Amino acid sequence: MTTTTPPALRSTTLRQSLIVSGLFVVGLLVINFVFFPPSTVVTVVLSGLYQGMLFFLVASGMSIVFGLLDVLNLAQGAFFMIGAYAGFAIYGTLPESVSLEVRFVAALVGATVFGGLVGLAVEVGLLRPLYARPVFQIVLTFGLASAINEIVRAIYGPAGLIPIDPPAFLDTTLAIAGGRFETYRVFIIAVGLILMVGISLLLQRTRLGIVIRAGVQDREMVEALGINVRRVFTLVFMLGTAVAALGGMTAAPFLGAYPGMGTDFLLTAVIVIVIGGMSSYEGTAIASILVGLTRATAEQISLQYLNTPILASVSILIFMIVVLLVRPSGLFGKE
Amino acid sequence: MSAARVERARNSGALSFSILMLYVALPYGVAALTGTPEPNLGALAAWHSAAESVYCEEGLTPVTVILMVETLSMIVAALLARRSGDRWGALGVALRRDGGHLLAVMLLIGLPFLISWQTESSVCTRGRAFYWESVLIDAFILAILAISYNLLFGFTGVVSFGHALFFGLGAYIVGLLMKHLGAPWWLAILAALMGGVLIALVKGVVGLRIKGLYFALFTLAFAQVFFLLAGNRLMVNITGAEDGFTFKVPDWLNTTQNRFFFYLATLAVLVLAFVVVRRLMNSPTGRVLSALRDNESRAQMLGYNTFYFKLISIVLAGVLAALAGVLRGVALKGASPGVLSIDFTITPLIMVIIGGVGTFIGPVLGAFLIHLTEEALRDTVITIGTLSVNIGERWALILGLLFILIVLVFPRGIVGSVQAWWGRSKR
Numbered sequence: 001m002t003t004t005t006p007p008a009l010r011s012t013t014l015r016q017s018l019i020v021s022g023l024f025v026v027g028l029l030v031i032n033f034v035f036f037p038p039s040t041v042v043t044v045v046l047s048g049l050y051q052g053m054l055f056f057l058v059a060s061g062m063s064i065v066f067g068l069l070d071v072l073n074l075a076q077g078a079f080f081m082i083g084a085y086a087g088f089a090i091y092g093t094l095p096e097s098v099s100l101e102v103r104f105v106a107a108l109v110g111a112t113v114f115g116g117l118v119g120l121a122v123e124v125g126l127l128r129p130l131y132a133r134p135v136f137q138i139v140l141t142f143g144l145a146s147a148i149n150e151i152v153r154a155i156y157g158p159a160g161l162i163p164i165d166p167p168a169f170l171d172t173t174l175a176i177a178g179g180r181f182e183t184y185r186v187f188i189i190a191v192g193l194i195l196m197v198g199i200s201l202l203l204q205r206t207r208l209g210i211v212i213r214a215g216v217q218d219r220e221m222v223e224a225l226g227i228n229v230r231r232v233f234t235l236v237f238m239l240g241t242a243v244a245a246l247g248g249m250t251a252a253p254f255l256g257a258y259p260g261m262g263t264d265f266l267l268t269a270v271i272v273i274v275i276g277g278m279s280s281y282e283g284t285a286i287a288s289i290l291v292g293l294t295r296a297t298a299e300q301i302s303l304q305y306l307n308t309p310i311l312a313s314v315s316i317l318i319f320m321i322v323v324l325l326v327r328p329s330g331l332f333g334k335e
Numbered sequence: 336m337s338a339a340r341v342e343r344a345r346n347s348g349a350l351s352f353s354i355l356m357l358y359v360a361l362p363y364g365v366a367a368l369t370g371t372p373e374p375n376l377g378a379l380a381a382w383h384s385a386a387e388s389v390y391c392e393e394g395l396t397p398v399t400v401i402l403m404v405e406t407l408s409m410i411v412a413a414l415l416a417r418r419s420g421d422r423w424g425a426l427g428v429a430l431r432r433d434g435g436h437l438l439a440v441m442l443l444i445g446l447p448f449l450i451s452w453q454t455e456s457s458v459c460t461r462g463r464a465f466y467w468e469s470v471l472i473d474a475f476i477l478a479i480l481a482i483s484y485n486l487l488f489g490f491t492g493v494v495s496f497g498h499a500l501f502f503g504l505g506a507y508i509v510g511l512l513m514k515h516l517g518a519p520w521w522l523a524i525l526a527a528l529m530g531g532v533l534i535a536l537v538k539g540v541v542g543l544r545i546k547g548l549y550f551a552l553f554t555l556a557f558a559q560v561f562f563l564l565a566g567n568r569l570m571v572n573i574t575g576a577e578d579g580f581t582f583k584v585p586d587w588l589n590t591t592q593n594r595f596f597f598y599l600a601t602l603a604v605l606v607l608a609f610v611v612v613r614r615l616m617n618s619p620t621g622r623v624l625s626a627l628r629d630n631e632s633r634a635q636m637l638g639y640n641t642f643y644f645k646l647i648s649i650v651l652a653g654v655l656a657a658l659a660g661v662l663r664g665v666a667l668k669g670a671s672p673g674v675l676s677i678d679f680t681i682t683p684l685i686m687v688i689i690g691g692v693g694t695f696i697g698p699v700l701g702a703f704l705i706h707l708t709e710e711a712l713r714d715t716v717i718t719i720g721t722l723s724v725n726i727g728e729r730w731a732l733i734l735g736l737l738f739i740l741i742v743l744v745f746p747r748g749i750v751g752s753v754q755a756w757w758g759r760s761k762r
Contacts, residue, residue: 072551136746138551143681143685150729150735154729320556324542325541
């Protein structure tokens with residue numbers, strides 16, 4: 001895929017998309033202030049941001065991986081789930097005498113490493129043999145997601161695990177604008193933001209990042225320069241699954257772990273990627289926040305007036321369909 | 336090919352159909368003449384009730400014998416036709432082309448009677464034969480679903496992860512119309528099919544704006560809308576939300592009363608779906624569909640508007656899947672959000688891949704193989720060392736792993752691999 005768009009024009013469309021996204025956020029805030037008192041608005045925004053960050057952790061890996069080698073990893077949601085279960089396993093194995101803080105950090109690190117290792121195994125063992133048949137790669141990841149789901153079900157049973165306790169300093173509430181909020185939400189948002197900036201720095205400031213960005217733009221050219229894109233891809237795939245697993249573990253004290261969580265997050269991640277524009281990192285980052293905020297707003301409205309959270313999921317689907325009708329390549333995608 | 340030959344080839348389809356009709360009509364006629372009807376019935380009803388009394392006997396019935404004789408003569412005729420050259424005319428063509436398929440359908444028609452003979456049970460009331468009929472009905476429905484998915488994925492190359500949408504839609508529309516509006520069965524079924532067409536058009540027109548793999552993502556999310564709508568609590572009085580709903584069906588479609596009839600009806604729909612897809616793929620339209628699967632830009636360059644051809648495929652696959660959903664809804668006399676869930680997208684996908692992508696018989700074979708194996712191994716427990724596995728409970732897992740293995744090692748599936756091997760050994 002080559003882009004012939006001149007840089008100047010590209011930045012104009014980028015600026016337009018940014019303006020549209022900004023207006024969208026302002027619109028959501030206005031809706032919020034019309035419907036709810038300020039304290040509820042803060043809850044909605046915080047909830048939107050924390051959901052958005054979780055979506056980002058699942059979607060970012062998918063988006064970069066797709067940009068590099070056109071591999072659509074539909075098992076990314078399953079890696080999110082693997083992260084949560086790995087975290088639970090580490091929590092359970094470490095003795096009670098170890099302090100909660102240490103166990104929590106161990107679970108975070110362990111889940112990330114485990115997710116990365118499984119990702120490595122999947123890429124090397126299952127995806128590499130299929131480069132000649134790209135359609136089968138997607139089909140395989142789709143089947144893999146259901147297989148991982150079943151493995152988890154076989155080991156832990158169909159019922160979910162109740163959320164684990166976060167360390168004491170995160171198990172408190174904060175008072176903002178007259179309302180009280182769990183500190184843990186802020187923690188999730190912080191983790192998401194750190195990774196968002198971290199990945200962005202990795203892409204912009206390191207040699208690996210330059211290779212990745214160049215590979216997304218024009219893979220053949222990068223190969224012609226003597227760089228082994230396949231190897232870079234393996235690394236990126238691993239990083240993507242590790243980040244998703246970290247996301248799963250980060251969410252575990254909040255959501256617990258259950259066999260269907262992978263599918264739930266995969267579907268939202270898919271929507272985020274479609275809205276943001278495939279293979280656009282900044283698009284994925286911004287779209288995940290937009291989707292999170294939309295979802296939280298719709299959820300609050302729906303709970304207040306309809307007494308069921310149905311609008312939460314429907315709203316983002318409508319959002320996606322509207323974006324597709326107006327701009328089939330997504331907000332930040334290449335035309 | 337001479338004009339006469341073309342004419343004969345064209346007639347052979349109708350001829351195969353007639354053979355099949357004769358195959359069913361003969362034992363029915365004999366049963367109607369020899370059976371004893373229930374008293375106080377009109378002429379036609381008495382006729383049918385007489386036939387039923389013979390059909391429902393346990394063990395070896397005249398019907399079973401006639402069916403077996405017919406099937407054997409079919410085998411002989413098919414074998415003779417292979418050597419007949421042009422002497423048998425259209426009949427020879429029909430037997431050569433469809434002989435295998437005809438035989439398979441005949442065996443399926445006779446199968447409940449064979450089971451009833453072997454297990455001393457009746458095809459009409461509780462027993463082994465009755466139970467296996469319901470298993471086979473499920474297999475037929477899944478086979479129709481797999482055929483429709485194969486049309487999309489195997490023949491047209493459109494990757495869709497939202498096929499369950501149409502399956503569930505069929506079951507829901509038929510059920511809701513019959514339950515709440517008291518619609519007659521034919522209207523409900525027609526409405527379900529029209530619903531399938533409409534949603535397929537929306538999906539195609541909106542979704543096909545998106546290129547390539549993007550479309551696959553879109554289908555995944557699009558199908559999810561309907562899954563969520565079916566399970567929402569707002570319409571709990573209409574759809575029953577997460578629990579689903581049940582509805583009444585006419586007696587003659589009721590699987591607890593007239594299961595054998597429903598068995599034949601489902602089989603007929605399966606044959607219809609098979610024939611429609613094969614006819615389509617052998618038509619000029621079908622050639623374009625395979626062309627755009629192999630190389631879309633080339634098909635465009637040749638002047639075909641690939642958008643319309645993809646749309647045709649999406650709509651037809653949607654209608655066939657909706658038809659399968661209708662059968663499922665009527666068979667279970669109910670529907671729940673489960674039929675719209677991602678499971679019913681994965682199932683046909685696995686069946687198509689295992690059976691053979693882009694082959695005619697592959698999806699059917701895959702569906703039969705998977706469903707019947709699952710049913711046969713339901714209560715089997717395998718113990719390896721300290722590890723004991725209940726096959727029935729872990730079936731989805733086993734299937735998932737098998738699927739990965741097949742994708743990696745035999746991407747052409749059973750039928751494709753066999754065909755390739757056959758072709759090689761012939762050369």
